[in-house]
Amino acid sequence: MAEWLSPEGWQAVCLSLWVAFWAMLCSLPLAVAVAWLLARRDFWGKQLLNGLVHLPLILPPVVTGYVLLLGFGRRGIFGPALADIGIVFSFRWTGAALAAAVMGFPLMVRAIRLSIEAVDLRLEAAARTLGASGIWVFVTVTLPLALPGVLAGAILGFAKALGEFGATITFVSAIPGETQTLPSAIYAALQVPGQDAVAARMVAVSVVLAMGALIASELLARSLSRRIGASHA
Template sequence: MAWLGPEEWSAVALSLRVSTWAMLVSLPLGVLTAYALARWRFPGKQLLNGLVHLPLILPPVVTGYLLLLGFGTQGPIGRALEKIGITFAFHWTGAALAAGIMAFPLMVRAIRLSIEAVDPRLEQAAATLGAPKPWVFVTVTLPMILPGILAGAILAFAKAMGEFGATITFVSNIPGQTRTIPSAIYAFLQVPGGEGPAMRLVVVSVVVAMAALLASEAISTRVARRVAGT
């Protein structure tokens, strides 16, 4: 990374921080949501499925504005959290929240597909032996869907790295605080002579995205072979 300038490196470091937290915090909820959509039957299941995938359909700016209304300093959730020292608006934690929400559908879809590929009879067999459902999930389901979880986490991380619209709407573009790689590219392109730094960050983005896609594809192929028994 020596070929990156201080501002560029700051954007890369912040993007890695934001994407890592966005992925780690949303992963448990992503697994639970994917399992519910794949295995459970309950009223409102299609509504939940729609809400999960809504960030893929809505313009990112709309998602960011909704986050600002809810988690901003004047929003109901934002005011309540601020009283206990948690701030999202115009802070890197808000960037992680926005990135996590935008990446959540990709994570859930990858994990859900891996769960649906597991033969339910294996889980039923463990249950008939007296194992409680949480133990069945931990000992039977989880090991088999682990590649799917990894694939979903990788895709979510890459998506979070590239998130721009919701992030800049919710937390603005503050150097050192909320200026991630996409925001930095946008900022560099607004000033004369910024094409060089912008292009270097574009290269970083492409490399990260391609690495994530290749890793996800390799894991998906492994899952398919395991299901086929080859």
């Protein structure tokens, strides 16, 4: 099995999993907060925020990557200041994770928002009448009941990050061992004559990883839903 892909191919697979994991982990808390705001609060600019959150789904990924380059590149708006404190995104795996997080963020927010909206408001109101603060209501009532959606959103974001290509290659290029994730490795293989079989094997790995993430999301969400339903029966 180890010979099925070249060492460079497995390196791209491992890097993709690493990037997707950190993209999901770092963006999840913000996704939960934004989803709660959109689901439970009415405020000026709500539709604008909703539009900005979902903008990466509508814009070409290359545009998103270019915007990240303008903001977080070495000569970008925030890049030099971040570099002064040791945070560098340009041509680093951290930049690939940032691009993947931005592209997967809308899917995470949407899944979590729908799950929060499905939580009965009367349960939250009952907790408030017992003296619970807003944060405590969220932690003890809303979040546990919305957990299946949070988990589903997290895995959807992870799966999206695994397949991210356009924004990543625009922002951090495709440096082997540093920023060349599985999609960019597939693209690179397709540019070399006689490498179709190599590309096809990497495509197969990509499909297996994505399907595995989606199936795991569905199974875990169903399991959590059953447990939550049983605990409140």
